[in-house]
Structure formats: structure tokens, C-alpha cells
Amino acid sequence: MPFRGIVLFMPDVAQITVAPARTAELTALIRATGTETRTTVSPLTGADVATVPVSTDQDVLDAFAAARVAQLDWARTPVRRRKKALLRLHDLVLKHQAELLDLIQLESGKARSHAFDEVLHSALTGRYYGRRLSRILGPHRRSGVYPVITSVRQHHQPKGVVGLITPWNYPLSMALVDGLAAVAAGNAVVHKPDSQSPLTALAIIELMHRAGFPKDLWQVVSGAGSVIGSVIIDHADYICFTGSTATGKRIAAQCSQRLIGCSLELGGKNPMIVLPGADVEKAVEGTVTAAFSSAGQLCVSIERVYVHDSIYDRYRDGLAGRLAQMAYGANADWEVEMGTLVSPSQLATTQKHVADALDHGATLVSGGHARPDIAPWFHEPTVLEDVPESALCFAEETFGPVVSLYRYRSIGEAVQAANDTPYGLNASVWGPSRRARQVATRIKAGTVNVNEGFAATFGSIGAPMGGMKESGTGRRQGAEGLLRFTETQSIGVQRVIPVGGPSFLSKRTFGALLTVGLIGLRRFTRRA
Missing domain, CATH: 3.40.309.10 (Aldehyde Dehydrogenase; Chain A, domain 2)
Known part of the structure; x- marks a missing residue:
């Protein structure tokens, strides 16, 4: 027979609310100049939660303009300063977890212990990149074409401004685990949280400001993905999306028209x-x-x-x-x-x-x-x-x-x-x-x-995380989760003689000497 389970009603904690003044503080972080608004509803009770302003296409363009200015300065910020901001955010997330838990539950309806999974995941993300950022970004030394006289270093340059479109089901984790990697790599972000759960995302962005991240570095716009999503894709340097496979395919197609990259975490069975x-x-x-x-x-x-x-x-x-x-x-x-x-x-x-x-x-x-x-x-x-x-x-x-x-x-x-x-x-x-x-x-x-x-x-x-087949492309978390937001650049320095050989040797002679050297090197390394 179908079960009925055990229902826990706790009168002292049954009502999770957010004060109107607090919602006003948070929604003020949205870049929106028009008069259109929408009201969010809590799945816990069906009651209204907040009146959220809706961004216009021009608001999205203004968000990108401000983000680009902020990104240029942020990209020049020493990695050690970025690391300190990441670790401060780790501490602030844990310190302010009570409000974050309330907002997650209020907007998503999940159990409190599952909301805590998001808080923990977000704090761990800040700590991971805060501790490993230098090691991941490098620069890293690579083997040159000739030993000693050729040196190559691999650099990772930020993409620029990342368009971030996040879902309602994990409003804190999915915003931070992707967006935080993007800004750690030196990018700015224009973020469209899901219309169901904007307050949670706004609360974590407020904590980022307190942690030392520049205010214009992470721009928030609000509205239906079908309306402003295309504007974001048309102006971003990279897109990060979590959602359905059908929507992911449309985003990938639009990104391909501009030859920009995207990472997509999509559906699963x-x-x-x-x-x-x-x-x-x-x-x-x-x-x-x-x-x-x-x-x-x-x-x-x-x-x-x-x-x-x-x-x-x-x-x-x-x-x-x-x-x-x-x-x-x-x-x-x-x-x-x-x-x-x-x-x-x-x-x-x-x-x-x-x-x-x-x-x-x-x-x-x-x-x-x-x-x-x-x-x-x-x-x-x-x-x-x-x-x-x-x-x-x-x-x-x-x-x-x-x-x-x-x-x-x-x-x-x-x-x-x-x-x-x-x-x-x-x-x-x-x-x-x-x-x-x-x-x-x-x-x-x-x-x-x-x-x-x-x-x-x-x-x-x-550990990198992402999908195979129609479950998506790209990986979040780990070094891969950060490096997807960068362009790889190799800088080679040649000393003493050019790669094509010294001018006092004929091309034929240099080719013969190089052939003998390569054969000898192969035999030496084989014995080793």
C-alpha cells in the first residue's frame, strides 16, 4: 500500500520569511531601469515572496559595458589578492549561512539539510580556488623545441565577460560554483538567475562585495531567458548554462554563430x-x-x-x-x-x-x-x-x-x-x-x-563534473572548471640561434646535424 510517511510540523520554525526591507536591499542589486516587475512565490506556502524588477535589453547592454570596464582592472589584480577575496568569501558564507538557508528554502522549497548542501558546496568552492589559484593559472613552463636555448611558458588569459544563466533548483551552488571560478580566473560576469530564485543569488553577490570583489565585476539582470537570454549570448565572450537539454542545444547553436565557447550542464536520466x-x-x-x-x-x-x-x-x-x-x-x-x-x-x-x-x-x-x-x-x-x-x-x-x-x-x-x-x-x-x-x-x-x-x-x-552525450559539454569544478574561462597562450623565447639554424651553416648541413641529434636523443631516452 502507498505510504503516508511521517510529516514534521514544527510551529516555531514553520514560517520562513524575509522582511520587505531586506528584499528591497537585495533586488536593488539588479540592473533594471524599467517599470516592469514580477512577483516570486514560495513553494513552501504559495505566498508571495518578493517583487522583482525586470531588466530591459538596454539594461543588459549597460551591464556588459560596466562589466567590461571592471574586468580590465580586475584582470590586472594580482592573483594573491584574488585568493584572499576567495578565502574571505568562504568565511562569510559560513558565517551568514542562516539567512542563506532561509532564502534557499523560501525560493526552492527544499529541506533545510539539502539547503545546507548548497552552503557547504559554495564555501568549499571558495576555499578550493582560494588555495589553488596560483597553481592552476600558472604560468607553467613547457618543453621547448631545443633544450636550454628555447624556453616556453604557458599562460591563461581571462575570456573577458562571462554570461552566466543559472537554474532555480540549486540557486546558490549553481551560481557560485561556476561564477566564482569565472571571476577567480580574471573575468567579469553578467548573471541571469532564474526568475523563481533571484534573492538567493543576490545574497551571495552581496557577500562577494563584502569579501573584496569589485561591485561592478558581477552584474545581475532579471527576466525571462527567452527574452534577455539571447541578448546575453550576443554580447558575452563565453556562456555558462545549467538547465534543460533542449535549451542547451539552442544556446550552443547561437554561440556557434559567434564562435564563442560555452559550457552546458544539461539533463539526465x-x-x-x-x-x-x-x-x-x-x-x-x-x-x-x-x-x-x-x-x-x-x-x-x-x-x-x-x-x-x-x-x-x-x-x-x-x-x-x-x-x-x-x-x-x-x-x-x-x-x-x-x-x-x-x-x-x-x-x-x-x-x-x-x-x-x-x-x-x-x-x-x-x-x-x-x-x-x-x-x-x-x-x-x-x-x-x-x-x-x-x-x-x-x-x-x-x-x-x-x-x-x-x-x-x-x-x-x-x-x-x-x-x-x-x-x-x-x-x-x-x-x-x-x-x-x-x-x-x-x-x-x-x-x-x-x-x-x-x-x-x-x-x-x-574533481571535474559534467555530462557525456546529451547531458552537456564542459566541466565545472577542479582545474578544468576554472580553465574553461580562460584562453591558453604560449610564449616562446629563443636564445643564441634561431630555430631554423645558425646562418653559418647551410640548411642541408643543419638538417643533417639535427637528424643525428634526434636519433641520438631517441636512443638515449629509450635506454633511460
Whole structure:
């Protein structure tokens, strides 16, 4: 029978609000001169949150103009000063986490512990680049064409002004993990946060100002992506986007017309494989986190689980039992394990996928219902089995708290099923570590987590993260996440004689001497 779970209502923390004066302070950071506004709504209660000004096309152009001026000065700022600002931001994020947590929850509806994941991720990003910026940016010495007399150094020059378009589901993390790498590399940013969650992004930008980043370096514009998004792409030197695959393809096409680069983190239909020999209880607990964090509204969230036939029944029954004890709600209680969906459209998609699967013969293991008694767009964590290929949720991304279970008999069968998708963002493998690592290398996904859902890679800032196939291009985090915002420049210095040889030797003689030298060098290095 579908469960009803444990609902946590805490009267002293049930209402998360932001004062009108505070919203006015934050929205004043948006570059907007027109009279048009829009009102944001909290998924926790359905109540209005803030009146947000909408930017015009001219506002976007003005943002780029101001950002370009600021970027020229910032690019000349010594790396050591940038590092200090990054580390100060790390401290400020942790110090002001209470307000950040409130804003994240107010705008996204996720549980407080999941909101904290964003705070932690943002602080770790500041610390990582603050400590490693010099090492990543260089300059780095490279081998010259001739030893000693040729020296080459590789430099990384900033792109200029980066257009940053971020989603509503992780309004803090997705703004900072990308934007902070861009400014650390010496760029300026023109940022369009999602219209659902502008306050969270604005709060972190305010903290950046306090940390020592120039105020004009990070410009914020507001409005529908379909309206001002094209203006941003037409004037940026590089685009960074997180969102749907369909939108990502349109952005890539527009970028190609200007021959500018882009990094795109797009959709996923992420698989989990539970191997024979896996700890079933740990796999069940891992599934709760992997599939239902942020109510499944996470690009790397698990939506397909392949379980070996020998342990399938124990796993399925264990997962249903665990979900029956799962605590959920729409408040600031840290013990809540799942919050709400963000909007009526997300709820409609989730309901449509569940109803369609059942109509096509799937079996409901757990959940399956909307719960407006908890929050206007809350949907129970839902588990399905026997989902046929004809069902929408078999191959389409739900982006909600729905996971489908499948039996398998051989590892090859499970790997083939996991890879049978146009997406390749994230995957998870549960079982004995050595065997699970071997299986992980066979999965076509940008990140694969062993005995973890997504956090092992997502939280490791030094590890690049991104998608294969239609899940995107480019990588965030790590050195790659910063270097994508730079142009590589090689500077070579030649001493004593030119590369083409000294003037007192004929070209033929120099060629012969060079040939003998290369053969000797090859033999020497082979012996070494």
C-alpha cells in the first residue's frame, strides 16, 4: 500500500520569511531601469515572496559595458589578492549561512539539510580556488623545441565577460560554483538567475562585495531567458548554462554563430546499479538520498535503479519500509528528509509520469500521491516497478521524487541498460568496492559514484563534473572548471640561434646535424 510517511510540523520554525526591507536591499542589486516587475512565490506556502524588477535589453547592454570596464582592472589584480577575496568569501558564507538557508528554502522549497548542501558546496568552492589559484593559472613552463636555448611558458588569459544563466533548483551552488571560478580566473560576469530564485543569488553577490570583489565585476539582470537570454549570448565572450537539454542545444547553436565557447550542464536520466554482494541496507539508505534529495529536482538525481535478481525483493521491500518512516515537511526543521516541488508545473510533470506509468502497467511500490496538506506542490516520494518502455518515465527525465526499479541477472545486462539512454550525467554503483569500481568505468557518465549516490563527486571540488552525450559539454569544478574561462597562450623565447639554424651553416648541413641529434636523443631516452 502507498505510504503516508511521517510529516514534521514544527510551529516555531514553520514560517520562513524575509522582511520587505531586506528584499528591497537585495533586488536593488539588479540592473533594471524599467517599470516592469514580477512577483516570486514560495513553494513552501504559495505566498508571495518578493517583487522583482525586470531588466530591459538596454539594461543588459549597460551591464556588459560596466562589466567590461571592471574586468580590465580586475584582470590586472594580482592573483594573491584574488585568493584572499576567495578565502574571505568562504568565511562569510559560513558565517551568514542562516539567512542563506532561509532564502534557499523560501525560493526552492527544499529541506533545510539539502539547503545546507548548497552552503557547504559554495564555501568549499571558495576555499578550493582560494588555495589553488596560483597553481592552476600558472604560468607553467613547457618543453621547448631545443633544450636550454628555447624556453616556453604557458599562460591563461581571462575570456573577458562571462554570461552566466543559472537554474532555480540549486540557486546558490549553481551560481557560485561556476561564477566564482569565472571571476577567480580574471573575468567579469553578467548573471541571469532564474526568475523563481533571484534573492538567493543576490545574497551571495552581496557577500562577494563584502569579501573584496569589485561591485561592478558581477552584474545581475532579471527576466525571462527567452527574452534577455539571447541578448546575453550576443554580447558575452563565453556562456555558462545549467538547465534543460533542449535549451542547451539552442544556446550552443547561437554561440556557434559567434564562435564563442560555452559550457552546458544539461539533463539526465541517471542510473544506479546494485550489485550482488552489496549491503542491501546501505543501498536502500543511499537510494533515499540519491533519488529524493531536493525532491528529486537535481540534475544528478537517480531515477533508475537496477538491482540483481538475487537481492531484488529484499531491496524493494527494504526501500518501501524505509520510505514509510521518512520524515518530510515544508519548514526549517533539520530532521526533514524531503521538501516540496518548486512549482505547479513540476508537480504536474511528476503526476503525469506516475499516472502514465500506471496506465501502461507499472506497479506502485510506494507513494504516488500529491500532498497539498504539506505544501501546495508537495508530492510523495514514489517508487515504481515493472515500468515498460512505452511509459514516459522509462526514458524521459522526471525531475521529481520518482524512481523506477528494474531486475537484472548479469552485470553486462545491467551496464547495457544503464547506458541505454541519450544522457550521461551521473551514475551510482553499490557493492564490494573493487568490483563496483570496475563496473563504474563501463558506465558512460561524466561522474560515477561508488557506494554513494552523487555527493562523492559533487562535493569533491577538485574533481571535474559534467555530462557525456546529451547531458552537456564542459566541466565545472577542479582545474578544468576554472580553465574553461580562460584562453591558453604560449610564449616562446629563443636564445643564441634561431630555430631554423645558425646562418653559418647551410640548411642541408643543419638538417643533417639535427637528424643525428634526434636519433641520438631517441636512443638515449629509450635506454633511460
